[in-house]
Amino acid sequence: MNIRELAVRSLLLIWQDGGYSNIVVSRMIKKYALSDRDRRFYTELVYGTLRYMAMLDRAIGMLSKRSLQQMDAVCAAILRLGLYQLQYLDKVPPSAACYEAVALARKMGHEGMAKFVNAVLRNALRRPEVFVVPSRQEDEVLHLALTYHQQNWFIRRCLQQYGFEETVKLCRFFDTIPELCVRIQTQKISREKAMAMLAEKGIVTRPGRYAPESLYIETNDAVQNLELLAAGRAMIQDEASQLVAHVLDPQPGDVVLDVCAAPGGKTTHIASLGGPDCLVYGADIYEHKLQLIRENAKKLQLSNIRTILQDAVRIGERFPAKADRVLVDAPCSGLGILRRKLDLRWRKKEQDLMRLPSLQTRILNGAAACVKTGGILVYSTCTINTAENAAVVEAFLQRHTEFTLLRAGETCSWPQPGKYIDVLPQRDGIDGFFIAKMRRDS
Ligand SMILES: C[S@@+](CC[C@H](N)C(=O)[O-])C[C@H]1O[C@@H](n2cnc3c(N)ncnc32)[C@H](O)[C@@H]1O
Structure with a gap:
């Protein structure tokens, strides 16, 4: 398979069919058994085109009379990929970038498309100013x-x-590439031992600053072969997200309800911290996602997890005042984790943000009804949008005077002051996250 054609097909799967870039890319690498060299070129083409999409689309708008919306999706993908190589890949000579793009347009489209692609790319070579970023003063x-x-x-x-x-x-x-972070199952192996084990294999690691089980793997290529993951002694989970289970602070004998649980990163963490006598229910609204929780529990050999198919908005009717601790890790805009998902970055729409606080509020209300008197309710998101964070919690507390806000950082070593854990990526150097902790007093 021609690598550029593979890149165009992958970009179409991402843009047209809503595929996740990391999944599409790893599937293609496997399917076509790409050599190391081809794999590097292919991933550079796909991720590079995705990263520079705003710039590429603006350039296409300036170079072509036809707008992107009027263009065939194949044509748009070939143009974006061609322009990316012309402008940002020094190792590809401009003539090769043009020639290959035109040949692809002929193969995947028709002669008319080939002529159009040729005209736009030749035009780009004559007009480098279309790639100039306006100054701060201009815009x-x-x-x-x-x-x-x-x-x-x-x-x-x-x-x-x-x-x-x-x-x-x-x-x-x-705009940085995130390091891989894993959560060490410290019930099975200490973080220090895990580090020593990896060091013996030449894998460089660094402990996280905030979450006691977090470990950064600096040699990213080794991930697939990480024995720790295969042996259920670690799980891939970002450091900020690892703080949540510590805030919830599950205890032996507790019944815990994780109402938005899939794929189970936090459910499995809670089950590990609470120990075998802590029973953890992981609920989600999608059946197929519950399977992911079960698979993760199995990988980590955790037998104290049960899964429930349930809309969290109505979970209170099913488990009224039944749980010692309840976690709402709410669906959110994900604006704290924009480092991770290049494709999601472009897919997000501002309008989507508007409907989230009302859903989050309804879920929080439903979950609150499950908390026993004296029990704990934790609300978390991976966004930095205050309307989905403090605003949701404050409005909830006004309506539910039976709940008191506690200091979220009290059961984990979060250094910042304030009642909430409000992770700011630019200050704290990890993904943006929000965690609030409440207690039901009556
Ligand atoms: C942020 S993710 C949870 C991540 C998970 N806690 C973890 O750590 O792996 C939000 C989850 O909420 C689920 N969800 C969305 N709306 C829901 C609802 N009304 N009731 C229950 N789950 C819902 C989604 O399917 C998704 O799996």
Whole structure:
């Protein structure tokens, strides 16, 4: 398979069929058994085109009379990929980038498409100014959006929330490639022992600063072969997300309800921390996702997890005042983890943000009804959007005076002051996260 054609087909799977880039890419690498060299070129083409999409689309708009919306999806993908190589891949000579793009348009489209692609790419060679990023003075939002590969609305919101300097720091953070972070199952192996074991194999690691089981694997290529993962002694989970189970602080004998549980990162962590006498129910609204929780529990050999198919909005009717601890790890905009998912970064729409607080509120209300008197309720998201975080919790507390806000950091070593754990990526160097802890008093 021609690598550029594979890249175009992958981009179409991501843009047209809603495929996740990491899954599409790893499937293709496996399916076509790509050599190391081909794999590197292929991933560079796919991820590079995805990263620079705002810039590439703006250039296409300036170079072609036809808008992207009027274009055939195959044609748009070939143009984006061609322009990416022309502008950002020094190792590809411009003539090769044009020639290959035109040949692909002929093969995957028709002669007319080939002529059009040829005209746009030749035009790009004559007009390098289409790739010039406007200065801050000319257009602050566009300047940041194109420099740091984000959508304009996201930049606008950040500027309002943080101001220019902080927005730059945040965008720089989101533009880095995240290191792989695992959660060591310290019931089976200590973090120090795991580090020593990996060091013997030449794998460089670094303990996380905040979560006691977190370990960063600096030699990313070794992931697939990580014995720790295969042996159920570790699980891939970001450090910020590892704080949640510590805030919930499960105890032996507790009944815990994790109402938005799939794929079970936090459910398995809670079950490990609570020990075999702590019973953890992981609920989700999608049956196929419950299977992921069961698979993760099996991999980690945890027998104290049960799964439940249940809409969290109505979970209180099924388990009224039955749980000692309840976790709501709510569906959210994910604006704290934009470093991870290049494709999601472009898919997110500002309108989607508007409907989330009402869903989160309904889920939190449903979950609250499950908490016993004296029990704990934890609310978390992986977003930095305050409307989905403190605003949801504050409105909840006003309506539910039977709950008291506790300091979320009291059962984990979170260094920042304040009642909430409000992880700011640009300050804390990990994914953006929000955690609130409440107790039911009556
Ligand atoms: C942020 S994810 C949870 C991640 C999970 N806690 C973990 O650590 O692996 C949110 C989950 O909520 C589920 N969800 C969305 N709406 C729901 C609802 N109304 N009731 C129950 N689960 C819901 C989604 O299917 C998704 O799996």
